[in-house]
Amino acid sequence: MSDVRKLTYGGAFNEAVRQAMEADENIFCAGEDIGAFGGVFGTYLGLQAKFGAHRVVDTPISEQAIVGLGIGAAVTGLRPIVDLMFMDFICVAFDQIVNQAAKLKYMFGGEATMPLTITTGGGAGLSAAAQHSQSLEAILCHIPGLMVVYPSNPYDMKGLMTACIRENNPTIMVKHKRLLGMSAHVPEENYEIPLGKANIMRAGTDVTVIAYGRMANETLVAAEKLAADGIECEVIDPRTLQPLDTDSIVESARKTHKVLVVHEAVKFGGLGAEIASQIHELAFDYLDAPVARIGAPFSPVPFSPALEQHYLPDAASIEAGIRNLVQRS
Amino acid sequence: MSTVGIIVNPNAGKDIRRLVTPATHTSDVTKIGIVRRAIVAAAESGAKRILLVPDTHNLAQRAADGLDAPVEVLDEPVSGSRHETIGAARRFRAEQAGAVIVLGGDGTSRDVAVGWPDAPLIAISTGTNNVFPTAIDGTSAGAAAAFVARGIVPLAVVGHRSKKVVVHIDDRGVVHEDLALIDLAFIDAMFVGARAIWDPLTVRAVVAAVATPASTGLSSIAGRIHPVGRFEPGGVFVRLGPGDRHVRVPLAPGAFTTMHIAEVRPLADGETITMKGQCVLAFDGERERPVSADATVTAHIESTGPLLIDVDHALILAARDRIFDATNHHLTKDSHGS
Amino acid sequence: MDLSPPVQFDLHRRMVRIRVFEEAAGRLAEANKLPGFLHLYVGEEAVAAGVCAALNDDDHITSTHRGHGHLVAKGGDFNRMMAELMGKSTGMCKGKGGSMHISDLSLGMLGANGIVGAGSPIAVGAAFANKYRGRGQVAVAFFGDGATNIGAFHEAANMACALHLPIVFACENNEYGEFTPRSATMAITDIVDRAAGYGMPGVIIDGMDVVAVHEATLEAVARARAGGGPSLIEAKTYRFYNHHGIQNLGLKYRPDDEVARWKERDPIFTFEDRMIENGTMTRDRVDEIWAGLRGEIEVAIKFAEDSPLPTPDQILVDVYTSMTGAAQ
Ligand SMILES: Cc1ncc(C[n+]2csc(CCOP(=O)(O)OP(=O)(O)O)c2C)c(N)n1
Numbered sequence: 003m004s005d006v007r008k009l010t011y012g013g014a015f016n017e018a019v020r021q022a023m024e025a026d027e028n029i030f031c032a033g034e035d036i037g038a039f040g041g042v043f044g045t046y047l048g049l050q051a052k053f054g055a056h057r058v059v060d061t062p063i064s065e066q067a068i069v070g071l072g073i074g075a076a077v078t079g080l081r082p083i084v085d086l087m088f089m090d091f092i093c094v095a096f097d098q099i100v101n102q103a104a105k106l107k108y109m110f111g112g113e114a115t116m117p118l119t120i121t122t123g124g125g126a127g128l129s130a131a132a133q134h135s136q137s138l139e140a141i142l143c144h145i146p147g148l149m150v151v152y153p154s155n156p157y158d159m160k161g162l163m164t165a166c167i168r169e170n171n172p173t174i175m176v177k178h179k180r181l182l183g184m185s186a187h188v189p190e191e192n193y194e195i196p197l198g199k200a201n202i203m204r205a206g207t208d209v210t211v212i213a214y215g216r217m218a219n220e221t222l223v224a225a226e227k228l229a230a231d232g233i234e235c236e237v238i239d240p241r242t243l244q245p246l247d248t249d250s251i252v253e254s255a256r257k258t259h260k261v262l263v264v265h266e267a268v269k270f271g272g273l274g275a276e277i278a279s280q281i282h283e284l285a286f287d288y289l290d291a292p293v294a295r296i297g298a299p300f301s302p303v304p305f306s307p308a309l310e311q312h313y314l315p316d317a318a319s320i321e322a323g324i325r326n327l328v329q330r331s
Numbered sequence: 332m333s334t335v336g337i338i339v340n341p342n343a344g345k346d347i348r349r350l351v352t353p354a355t356h357t358s359d360v361t362k363i364g365i366v367r368r369a370i371v372a373a374a375e376s377g378a379k380r381i382l383l384v385p386d387t388h389n390l391a392q393r394a395a396d397g398l399d400a401p402v403e404v405l406d407e408p409v410s411g412s413r414h415e416t417i418g419a420a421r422r423f424r425a426e427q428a429g430a431v432i433v434l435g436g437d438g439t440s441r442d443v444a445v446g447w448p449d450a451p452l453i454a455i456s457t458g459t460n461n462v463f464p465t466a467i468d469g470t471s472a473g474a475a476a477a478f479v480a481r482g483i484v485p486l487a488v489v490g491h492r493s494k495k496v497v498v499h500i501d502d503r504g505v506v507h508e509d510l511a512l513i514d515l516a517f518i519d520a521m522f523v524g525a526r527a528i529w530d531p532l533t534v535r536a537v538v539a540a541v542a543t544p545a546s547t548g549l550s551s552i553a554g555r556i557h558p559v560g561r562f563e564p565g566g567v568f569v570r571l572g573p574g575d576r577h578v579r580v581p582l583a584p585g586a587f588t589t590m591h592i593a594e595v596r597p598l599a600d601g602e603t604i605t606m607k608g609q610c611v612l613a614f615d616g617e618r619e620r621p622v623s624a625d626a627t628v629t630a631h632i633e634s635t636g637p638l639l640i641d642v643d644h645a646l647i648l649a650a651r652d653r654i655f656d657a658t659n660h661h662l663t664k665d666s667h668g669s
Numbered sequence: 670m671d672l673s674p675p676v677q678f679d680l681h682r683r684m685v686r687i688r689v690f691e692e693a694a695g696r697l698a699e700a701n702k703l704p705g706f707l708h709l710y711v712g713e714e715a716v717a718a719g720v721c722a723a724l725n726d727d728d729h730i731t732s733t734h735r736g737h738g739h740l741v742a743k744g745g746d747f748n749r750m751m752a753e754l755m756g757k758s759t760g761m762c763k764g765k766g767g768s769m770h771i772s773d774l775s776l777g778m779l780g781a782n783g784i785v786g787a788g789s790p791i792a793v794g795a796a797f798a799n800k801y802r803g804r805g806q807v808a809v810a811f812f813g814d815g816a817t818n819i820g821a822f823h824e825a826a827n828m829a830c831a832l833h834l835p836i837v838f839a840c841e842n843n844e845y846g847e848f849t850p851r852s853a854t855m856a857i858t859d860i861v862d863r864a865a866g867y868g869m870p871g872v873i874i875d876g877m878d879v880v881a882v883h884e885a886t887l888e889a890v891a892r893a894r895a896g897g898g899p900s901l902i903e904a905k906t907y908r909f910y911n912h913h914g915i916q917n918l919g920l921k922y923r924p925d926d927e928v929a930r931w932k933e934r935d936p937i938f939t940f941e942d943r944m945i946e947n948g949t950m951t952r953d954r955v956d957e958i959w960a961g962l963r964g965e966i967e968v969a970i971k972f973a974e975d976s977p978l979p980t981p982d983q984i985l986v987d988v989y990t991s992m993t994g995a996a997q
């Protein structure tokens with residue numbers, strides 16, 4: 003099969019949006035530079051040309067208003083996709099995301115639906131420095147009412163983005179900036195990956211590693227190296243971070259008895275803390291070692307490549323972390 | 332015929348004088364409002380074509396949008412410079428406009444005079460310290476313009492010939508002809524910079540065709556010493572510097588200063604003034620043209636400016652002729668503004 | 670009072686310093702020698718130079734993502750700036766900030782900023798402190814046309830006026846925010862039309878004319894120092910290069926003839942021509958100045974290239990005022 007159809011991570015995102023827009027006239031996109039220019043990461047390329055400026059809207063630099071636009075349109079019957087160029091900019095729009103989008107349905111006694119998708123570029127590794135590199139997913143996962151999705155590959159991207167758009171709750175789709183060019187098989191027909199379902203990327207018996215976004219791929223590289231030494235890792239990509247597929251994680255922990263969580267967000271207060279805690283609560287008696295975590299040091303993302311490279315976990319540091327964990331017991 | 336042209340200068344009323352004095356800011360929205368009112372009034376008053384030219388701020392198009400009036404935004408180049416106004420005046424002459432409404436300051440009317448020296452003009456002030464244009468509401472301006480364009484009120488009666496300062500510059504063999512409608516000033520400076528003039532010490536001399544104490548700016552210097560009316564022949568030359576007369580002058584709106592007068596010389600129609608030396612020439616209050624130490628600048632005043640339409644007079648004549656009386660059409664279908 | 674020749678030379682030097690720095694940075698980026706984003710100031714030099722020349726060393730400025738020009742105009746050191754762009758430990762921010770966060774508090778430059786609009790509220794804070802201390806300092810907030818669409822700008826403008834602070838809002842209206850024309854994102858053409866809504870004067874100046882910018886800023890700063898409150902200066906300007914970097918990659922979003930028209934009005938070359946015509950400068954002297962500054966920038970590049978990279982142990986340094994973070 004030499005001619006399997008391949009798409010990039012960014013292309014898969016684009017195709018999910020395009021197919022959804024073709025199927026549903028209530029869907030529109032809005033964000034900075036996404037129209038004529040196609041978005042600074044090119045993820046919205048060609049959509050305005052196809053669907054027109056009324057459905058793919060160039061907005062002012064007004065993050066609060068961009069999210070507000072999405073909330074108002076969602077609660078009155080449309081299905082908006084709004085883009086916040088960099089994940090860091092959620093901070094600019096935080097009231098709208100946290101106090102409005104997330105809570106509206108609840109506050110209205112359930113009388114509202116919020117089929118809103120917020121898309122944003124997350125992650126470090128481009129020397130984009132402290133305000134354009136952050137991984138702030140843990141903050142979002144802390145907010146009841148939000149759903150947070152973070153794909154690690156093109157196939158998942160398309161299926162998850164499709165699910166986000168169809169979802170009737172506010173979703174935040176994080177696109178990892180360094181995965182945009184990653185290419186892999188993506189079916190042309192439309193498909194959906196259910197939100198809240200983890201993906202067991204690699205089955206294994208010796209240790210469970212939970213990783214998402216770009217770190218899932220780094221973990222796979224580490225796992226292959228360890229396999230050569232006879233260490234079999236089970237690699238789980240939760241894909242959806244809120245709601246988290248705790249069942250799959252706990253089941254794997256009970257099987258391998260050792261768990262490592264990897265993310266590129268700072269370790270303190272990161273999602274790894276929540277996952278470790280859940281495993282300790284639900285599978286303590288099965289563990290051979292405390293759940294281990296790998297994350298970034300507790301500092302803003304540094305600019306210099308010399309620092310950023312050390313700041314971010316990678317296959318080598320994950321491999322070392324796994325060896326460390328396996329050696330216990 | 333009955334064609335009315337409207338020119339709106341997007342740049343008027345926003346320069347540095349808002350910073351150095353309490354001058355008024357004229358926003359785009361204000362200008363669009365005046366033009367809209369003028370269009371509606373001109374259409375109401377029987378103009379068959381109301382012409383506009385495009386501008387960098389899209390004021391003309393936005394003013395015309397959605398109006399039930401015979402209004403056209405002509406296809407003219409948008410340069411963002413004074414050539415927009417000059418070109419519009421030329422075009423309106425070619426289109427045989429019977430009256431032109433211009434929104435801006437003295438400089439904007441000057442540009443009209445460059446493009447169409449004899450333009451029948453209603454000049455509405457949206458600039459800063461203006462002498463040539465005055466505060467006229469768009470509604471009155473539009474009606475008067477239409478009546479003049481239709482020939483219902485005769486231009487020969489309500490149009491008054493204004494003056495201009497004709498300027499000849501010979502700078503190292505490069506000859507340039509220019510004009511001002513109110514005044515030409517010689518400014519001690521090397522740069523055009525922020526264009527407006529608010530530092531009294533830099534003003535070396537002024538040749539004024541109109542010198543009125545009821546104005547602010549350069550014209551008020553001469554106006555407070557030797558007033559010269561808008562329509563009387565000749566003008567006045569004032570040289571600043573050590574002398575025995577000192578006058579208090581509002582060089583910019585709401586900002587008074589003492590000027591020292593070295594010389595005051597009434598100028599007859601056509602009488603020439605010659606100046607030499609490095610300076611920046613200011614036309615109608617704006618620094619515009621630096622000249623070198625070798626330059627010779629001559630200037631004289633002529634009564635060959637645009638025909639200024641007296642809006643009050645035009646509307647009074649129309650009223651006397653019962654032009655405003657409603658027709659049967661109006662009585663069956665009344666439209667209250669909007 | 671016309672600009673004295675020394676003031677003219679100062680304005681010129683500030684502009685050429687910016688140009689030389691930015692051209693070098695652009696070249697290095699094209700050669701893949703600078704990591705990260707690089708928002709170049711080429712074309713807009715008259716604004717930073719004209720404004721900063723009207724300020725004292727202890728006056729404050731806040732900047733934007735397009736911040737090198739502001740720092741150079743405030744007197745920024747080539748060596749340490751270039752080292753910062755390369756992420757070296759000798760850089761202004763020890764390699765941790767880079768282009769988008771370049772700053773020098775000793776020059777009153779409170780930082781380039783990666784968040785559009787975020788500088789203005791900070792400038793309000795600096796202006797407040799200046800008024801509070803009563804030392805006659807002023808603050809200038811630089812921001813783009815696009816930044817006036819963000820809430821932070823509006824809140825800052827209103828608060829500055831409500832508290833009657835010594836601040837100048839200096840808008841660089843270059844007609845684009847990234848790749849989208851201004852006209853697509855606001856229904857007004859002149860940013861100054863917003864000023865009246867807050868109760869401050871707003872003036873438009875030719876941002877390609879350093880003398881015009883300087884004259885206006887002198888007035889605005891004098892007004893602020895004298896207790897006259899905030900004002901807004903809108904400089905109509907243009908960036909000659911892409912939103913980031915030099916090359917326009919991807920879709921074309923500005924017509925070639927528009928770019929060419931603005932380039933004809935190059936703020937440095939037109940000013941040089943004027944000075945030469947006025948007899949305050951000669952062509953030879955102009956060439957000397959460029960050559961001298963180009964020499965300085967070569968030294969800076971060498972300095973930066975020879976400088977050490979920061980070591981990994983520096984990651985946790987300066988997160989808090991003490992040596993290391995509270996947790997890791
Ligand atoms: C809060 C925020 N939103 C969006 C961006 C992405 N962004 C960076 S620069 C820019 C355009 C800014 O336009 P303008 O203020 O006109 O400045 P210019 O780049 O033209 O100098 C945008 C949208 C950002 N950095 N911060």
Ligand SMILES: [Mg+2]
Nearest residue numbers: 813814845846
């Ligand atoms: Mg801009």
